[in-house]
Amino acid sequence: MNTANQETSRDEVIVARQAIYNAQLETIGYELLFRNSDNNSAQFDDSLTATQTLINTSFLELGIEQIVGSALAFINLPSNFVALLPHLPNSLEQSVLEIPITEAPTSATIALLRQLVENGQTIAIDHFCGQPASLPLLKHADYIKVDIQVIEKEKLPSIITMAHDNDCKAIALKVESHQEFEACKELGFDAFQGYFFNHPNLVKKEVKRSNAAVLLKLIERINDPKSTMKDIEQLIAQDVSLSYKLLRYINCATFALRREITSIRDAIIYIGLLQIRQWSTLLVISNAAKGKPKELLVIAMVRAHMCQQLASQTSNINPDEAFTVGLFSVLDAVMDISMEDLLDQLSFTASIKLALIEQSGDLGRLLKEVIHYEKGEWLELGDLQFPIEDYAKRFLEAIFFSEQQLASLEI
Structure with missing residues (x-):
């Protein structure tokens, strides 16, 4: 069994x-x-x-x-x-x-x-x-x-x-x-x-919760450059709920597909590893720690999208890395593991790790500003990298983006 x-x-x-x-x-x-x-x-x-x-x-x-x-x-x-x-x-x-x-x-x-x-x-x-x-x-x-x-x-x-x-x-x-x-x-x-x-x-x-151990392992494998498509496919297949949500997600109206995707392999090929990484991380935050506040999932998505969109306005920050930093900024609270121990298990660049642990570097500064804005800590914003109007615009965009993604994933 x-x-x-x-x-x-x-x-x-x-x-x-x-x-x-x-x-x-x-x-x-x-x-x-x-x-x-x-x-x-x-x-x-x-x-x-x-x-x-x-x-x-x-x-x-x-x-x-x-x-x-x-x-x-x-x-x-x-x-x-x-x-x-x-x-x-x-x-x-x-x-x-x-x-x-x-x-x-x-x-x-x-x-x-x-x-x-x-x-x-x-x-x-x-x-x-x-x-x-x-x-x-x-x-x-x-x-x-x-x-x-x-x-x-x-x-x-x-x-x-x-x-x-x-x-x-x-x-x-x-x-x-x-x-x-x-x-x-x-x-x-x-x-x-x-x-x-x-x-x-x-x-x-009555709602079903996915296997947290499998989900965390999935993130580890996806962030391992040595992982093959076959490795990831087999890992997802271990959890029926996980497989079902992936197929539901990829076949939802958001993607406007010409044909229905019926296999895990086709789903991974279609949406790519970056989307799989984002999707599986959402499920980890949602399912890994029963009894944790579910608003952590929304916070993660808002921070991820807001960081990504602000980063796209400058050549100094990689938008995909900014998304990852925002998405992972709450995982320590969800998993009851220090951020240092959590990142030891994941193959991230030094700039991502410094941003998540110390909020230093360009990525860390961006994450810090997004968190202050999200909490309404206006006095802590200080010398901003972008006009204040951009933060307001990206914040509201991120709110609606997060709800759209969560609805698609049926979390």
Whole structure:
């Protein structure tokens, strides 16, 4: 019996949804809710991590179409939502990001929201109260959500008018009775959500995890210049889940193939070793350490693409090496191995190793700048290699690139 397949495990993933209705009681969308148990409740200490898990579960593991069908998916973001931008779904036409109200949204936050809207993202302002500080956010929103149990009744008409004046639809939250539903309709609310209609219901699925040992060995072999195509083909064939994902990836619409690829050898020949290296590393980050935060995978992809695209603007840095540096920058956290020990097993150039261990050299400096920008550490950026506008552009491009790749790989 194949030991690699014996080690493949199964886990259950869970997410809850609560429907949002229009005045005709037609479902227009669902708010997605984090759940980590069968009792339809959520227990977590970190709202950022919980939201990241919710996004990964909904879009990468369950599949958003399995949860909401063709309706909208409303995702409630935490107050520190800027850190979540790299992890947002690429299903722009179907997702609605619920932005929390802050006392004074920064110009950087407004600029990012403006860019998201220009890229096609739908925005909702959560728990809108009509405060002046929130007006800059309202200008970029398609929806506002109003908690009718908190806002005084006499303030509701002006809030609805404010929304409609800015071409926003107003959603009444926490509608708990037929009387409240009728009153909200009379006031002019466009949509409704609450226990009067239904409680959140669970969506569950069992997912298969690939063999981590095989995946790590695959990366070692691919980065070994002595490895042959036959070596790599045999290594992938050891894990059925791994082989299946490769064939699904290569036959997805992204590649627009004229014919279906049905063998591992044909897949490797078609996409090449560079793509195999990138793909297998994604699976290592995703599967090697059960229980690790899945947002590490998104961070790796965002850093890789952002480093690669910035490197393409200069002759001093190899874009492929920049991609590798970004991709491997989180592996020590995933594998619980020091970066030095990890790199001892991989055949990388000295410049890549110095970049990953010390963040030195041209590659290391680029990686450091990308990490500071990703974390919003503006004061740490210092003397940049490129105009600040380039970092913003490449950052948002990397976000959408990462979600496209993850969706193709079905991670």
